[in-house]
Amino acid sequence: MNLRAIYTCVLVVPLGLLAAPAPQKSDPALQPAQRGNSQAQVQAGERVFAANCSRCHQAPMSLSPRITGTVIMHMRTRARLSREDEKLLLNFLAP
């Protein structure tokens, strides 16, 4: 196999990944309760958010859903949160 063939293979794999369709997500139009997030869970997430963010800094006024998972993983490590708290925060911030 010559270098050109190897290079083609190395390039085709990531191009395939880029061209692949995005995975199906659940309908964002659905209310949290319709997707299994009860109002109580969302309120619990709000309490976790209010209690833990202010321990160190002013809470942000908004957070884009596309980065929420990354930010909450970072905050879970920094603030030593449990997995349950992480889930409640995600359901509150990106329902």
Place this chain on the structure above:
Amino acid sequence: MPHRTSLERLMPWSNTLQMPSLRQWTPYAHTALVWVFACMRLFAQATATEENHAGHVPIISGGAGYVHNVAGGAPVLEPQVDPVLLVAFGSHVLLESRTDFTGVFARENLTSGPFKGKVFTDVEYAQLDWLADTHAIVVGGRYLLPFGLFNERLGPLWIRNLQDPPFTASIGTRTTGAGDGLMLRGVAAQTPEMNLQYSAYFSVRSDVEQLGSARAAGGDASVFFPRLRFEIGGSGQAFLQDHHINNGAAYVSWQPLEASLDVKGEYDASYYGRGYWLEAAYKLDHASSHAAIQKAQFVGRIEQVFPQHGGGNGLPHVDSTRFDAGLNYYLKDNLRLVSSYGRNFNSQQNLNAWNAGITYRFTIPLWFGEER
């Protein structure tokens, strides 16, 4: 034809001192770029579940700011940028790194002459986190030493209420504030009334530039009462290189629900000295109906340090007391003006310390994703 090693076949320029030309780099750069975008696409996809729409897009976050300091009549200009790179691999592994770029510019003769200085660069942390289960997070790499409240939690310039760190910030954080090694942290026990949180680490000695650390072992434990928003904790560290010493800290933190008040206090003890600081910050959220007034925050701090065995190692050499009063103004939740005045009293000299500046917290997604 002379025999060529595999390295020379892959990188034909490796046997010369000249860098490859742009033409030689091009195929490698294209492939690398495509792989980077493909990986970022994959990270961005490892995201939404049926429970929520949280995405795991890589981001660059962090703080930037400029602070004008005047200590004892000598001005020091400090522009600073601290980018934080966050890359999630699925929902259980996170790569995070923060690098500090701080410029320090002072007058040639302290109070007169042209400003001279340089920009200091420091990798504050570069760690891989494995969020193993609800009780344990395994951290490997370079991490901030979890000692007391300041180093790990209040260090970023956009977080701290007063820009000058307390006298005792060097206790338990020598030599660079970071450790190179392993750390285990998380929640040992959790009920609706309280969270018991812990960190335990071991750091090896490193003299590598930008990645320096001391051989040390230690840990931190705290109990947080979420309904009261009250936390009490303690830290310990065995410093295991050169002169072996033990360091300890006890701290409290309280943010009452009824007011935008933030109260923190810490006592630190080391072979080289002991001291405490107590800080309160009050934001006028509930004190006025005027939006312009609600954005103001008053801060006060008192601290004392009592050196032992000559002090040093980041501590003053003589007993010192300092008072600070600050006024911060939040133009937005991530943009604020900061200012403070402090007076430092000790047996050698009393001096005033002023500062004023601006801090900004930024978050830049590195890939596209759903916006709602």
